[in-house]
Amino acid sequence: MNAFQAANHYISKASRIMNLGPRVERLLLSLEAEHHVSIPIERDNGELAVFSGYRFQHNSARGPTKGGLRFHPTLNADDVRALAALMTWKTAVVNVPFGGAKGGVACEPSLLSQGELERITRKFVERISQEIGPQRDIPAPDVNTNAQVMAWIMDQYSRLHGFSPAVVTGKPVELHGSEGREAATGYGVICVTENFLHDIGDSLNGATVAIQGFGNVGLFAAILAYERGAKVVAVSDVSGGIAARDGLNIPALVDFARSHRLFAEYQAEGVSRITNDALLTCEVDVLIPAALGGVLTRDVAREVRAKVIVEAANAPTIPEADEVFEQRGITVIPDILANAGGVTVSYFEWTQNLQCLHWTEGEVNGRLRQIMSTAYATIRGLVQSRKLGWRTAAYIVALGRVAKAAMLRGV
Ligand code: NAD
Numbered sequence: 366m367n368a369f370q371a372a373n374h375y376i377s378k379a380s381r382i383m384n385l386g387p388r389v390e391r392l393l394l395s396l397e398a399e400h401h402v403s404i405p406i407e408r409d410n411g412e413l414a415v416f417s418g419y420r421f422q423h424n425s426a427r428g429p430t431k432g433g434l435r436f437h438p439t440l441n442a443d444d445v446r447a448l449a450a451l452m453t454w455k456t457a458v459v460n461v462p463f464g465g466a467k468g469g470v471a472c473e474p475s476l477l478s479q480g481e482l483e484r485i486t487r488k489f490v491e492r493i494s495q496e497i498g499p500q501r502d503i504p505a506p507d508v509n510t511n512a513q514v515m516a517w518i519m520d521q522y523s524r525l526h527g528f529s530p531a532v533v534t535g536k537p538v539e540l541h542g543s544e545g546r547e548a549a550t551g552y553g554v555i556c557v558t559e560n561f562l563h564d565i566g567d568s569l570n571g572a573t574v575a576i577q578g579f580g581n582v583g584l585f586a587a588i589l590a591y592e593r594g595a596k597v598v599a600v601s602d603v604s605g606g607i608a609a610r611d612g613l614n615i616p617a618l619v620d621f622a623r624s625h626r627l628f629a630e631y632q633a634e635g636v637s638r639i640t641n642d643a644l645l646t647c648e649v650d651v652l653i654p655a656a657l658g659g660v661l662t663r664d665v666a667r668e669v670r671a672k673v674i675v676e677a678a679n680a681p682t683i684p685e686a687d688e689v690f691e692q693r694g695i696t697v698i699p700d701i702l703a704n705a706g707g708v709t710v711s712y713f714e715w716t717q718n719l720q721c722l723h724w725t726e727g728e729v730n731g732r733l734r735q736i737m738s739t740a741y742a743t744i745r746g747l748v749q750s751r752k753l754g755w756r757t758a759a760y761i762v763a764l765g766r767v768a769k770a771a772m773l774r775g776v
Pocket of ligand 1: 506507508509510550577578579580581582583601602603604641655656657658677678679704705707708
């Protein structure tokens with residue numbers, strides 16, 4: 366089962382439980398559009414290089430489509446399909462007025478200069494400029510893309526269509542970005558983690574946490590967990606992981622990571638090295654995968670020793686592993702709830718751009734907490750009343766909203 370089939374597997378399961386029938390499933394299981402473009406650029410050495418770019422739109426029944434752009438060498442059409450579908454269900458879980466999309470470019474940013482990255486981004490926007498737009502499809506950051514990339518997107522689209530800050534979210538705050546957007550996904554992850562621990566009579570204060578991935582999402586999840594008194598005992602990046610039984614010095618690691626260095630080079634007293642696989646099986650209260658998808662395989666799932674897994678990454682758990690977690694009684698808070706803080710603040714950014722407003726960080730975080738807590742409580746209600754797993758409950762909530770909108774609009 367590839368990642369797209371896995372997302373559809375969860376939807377079919379939810380649809381059967383809800384008795385929605387084959388008509389709804391047929392309507393919602395395929396994508397609305399798949400734009401596949403080639404991106405030629407001149408390298409700094411004068412050579413011509415051609416990259417593959419994708420922008421796939423899954424479903425727009427509830428509003429313009431929304432989803433990140435990923436720059437990664439292994440990115441392929443199946444990944445983009447799966448990630449676009451997840452966005453449809455995620456925007457529905459937090460009830461923001463968007464559908465789902467995803468895109469990206471198959472490239473290795475660490476081997477490209479800043480100028481080359483800018484040329485790739487601008488050419489990509491040129492090629493998809495009719496397919497995106499503030500009322501059509503709104504990109505955002507994802508793996509290996511950041512506020513600078515979003516600024517280039519806004520500028521390039523605006524050159525073609527007139528000044529349009531609402532065409533993309535995750536922009537720098539100085540260029541119509543929202544306060545709180547950079548930290549938003551990590552903030553949402555920690556918000557649902559706190560809610561869950563509170564429900565089981567526990568707290569983040571004193572809890573042990575392991576986090577895979579120390580980019581936008583993992584870094585902010587680590588800072589916020591640390592600030593709330595958690596012991597972050599293991600973190601990792603693409604080069605491997607580091608661990609300390611008494612808890613890592615997260616502020617020092619944040620400074621280290623922000624200076625563009627990898628953990629393979631990190632040295633400090635009491636800190637040992639671990640592999641990315643070993644991190645996933647650490648004995649901890651909370652495991653937060655915050656890197657790439659598919660890392661929690663069936664074999665890894667058998668060895669996991671966490672009480673709860675909070676899916677900060679998209680699709681980190683394959684369906685077979687999900688079954689193992691269910692059998693073993695390990696709760697998995699699914700991606701479409703756990704990492705929805707990013708798209709929620711993207712919605713705030715889009716709203717501010719359309720109204721030419723600028724909200725304070727306090728306003729943004731207050732509204733974000735409210736939306737995440739409402740979504741969490743709705744899903745927890747179903748988990749408790751119908752004795753369902755968290756993922757199934759989240760898909761039921763999402764599918765109910767998208768199916769209703771699709772039926773009201775008509776085929
Ligand atoms: P990022 O590029 O900022 O960071 C990715 C991190 O993962 C880096 O620390 C990198 O070194 C590490 N990494 C990369 N390959 C790895 C590997 N093979 N093993 C271990 N670590 C590896 O990306 P991000 O924006 O933090 O996204 C992380 C995950 O969260 C992705 O699954 C993404 O789809 C998801 N997500 C991101 C957002 C967002 O707002 N950025 C929102 C929702 C979900």
